[in-house]
Amino acid sequence: xxxxxxSGVDTAAAKLFWxxxxxxxxxAVRLCPDYTVERFGDSAALADELLRAVTEGPKRAxxxxxxxxxxxxxxxxxxxxxxxxxxGAGIPRVVLRTVELRxxxxxxxxxxxxxxxxxDDGSLTSWQAEHRKYWTRTRARRGLExxxxxxxxxxxxxxxxxxxxxxxx
Numbered sequence: 001x002x003x004x005x006x007s008g009v010d011t012a013a014a015k016l017f018w019x020x021x022x023x024x025x026x027x028a029v030r031l032c033p034d035y036t037v038e039r040f041g042d043s044a045a046l047a048d049e050l051l052r053a054v055t056e057g058p059k060r061a062x063x064x065x066x067x068x069x070x071x072x073x074x075x076x077x078x079x080x081x082x083x084x085x086x087x088g089a090g091i092p093r094v095v096l097r098t099v100e101l102r103x104x105x106x107x108x109x110x111x112x113x114x115x116x117x118x119x120d121d122g123s124l125t126s127w128q129a130e131h132r133k134y135w136t137r138t139r140a141r142r143g144l145e146x147x148x149x150x151x152x153x154x155x156x157x158x159x160x161x162x163x164x165x166x167x168x169x
Contacts, residue, residue, distance in 0.1 A: 009037055009090035017084055017092040021161040028082075028097065028160065035082040036074065037092065042138050044088030050119070051087050054094060055165055059118030060158065065135060066103060066151040071142065077101060077155060095161035106131070106148040113154055 014037045022029040040050035040062065053059035069076050077083070077098045084092045102108075106128070114127035132146075139146040158167045 009039075009086055010092065011037065014084050014086070014092045017095070017161070018082075021082075021095045024163065025160065028080075032078075032080040032082060032097075035084060035095070036077075037084045037086060039086045039088065039090070042134070042141075047086070047088040051085055051093055053118045054085065054096075054159060057118050058116070058122070060167075061113055061116035061118070061154070061156045063109070063113075063117065063131065063152050063154050065139070065146070066153050068138070069153070076153060082160070083157075094159050094165055096157040097160045098155055098157050100156035102154040103151055104154060106150070106152060109152075109154065116156060 018035055039047040040054075041047045050059065066076065079098055079101055081098045083096050083098075085094050085096055086092050109124065109127060109131075111124045114124040115122045117127060120126040120130055135146040135150070159165050160167070
């Protein structure tokens with residue numbers, strides 16, 4: 001997830017997208033009626049690349065610095081929570097539902113999580129290299145320094161909408 005500016009997100013389309021999901025899956029929405037509208041990464045190109053890894057590939061996990069949620073004015077996600085993932089242009093494409101959460105330092109990532117995040121070659125070495133660059137870059141934009149001891153939210157999710165992209169229950 002990201003702390004990017006969402007002024008370009010199509011909120012009307014996101015509300016419609018959510019209402020379609022809510023009509024099709026009322027039980028899941030009753031359990032957790034709130035949702036966020038977000039995109040992956042810190043650029044339109046990265047958002048599109050990572051969203052493709054969800055819709056066409058194995059990406060079923062994401063990670064973000066815990067304090068980035070607070071900086072964006074958001075609460076930490078919870079199990080069962082939903083989020084609408086938008087493409088780089090801010091168009092809603094999928095509803096994701098959080099199925100697992102863990103807090104920990106950078107060094108607590110393992111091969112399984114790196115594989116589930118589904119980026120690059122799926123290895124822990126690649127995950128570490130790319131996330132070092134990403135968090136160093138995003139923290140620097142806020143005038144902060146990233147360290148490997150910063151708390152990270154490790155999140156696994158399922159694709160739940162649209163139906164043709166949804167993971168098996």
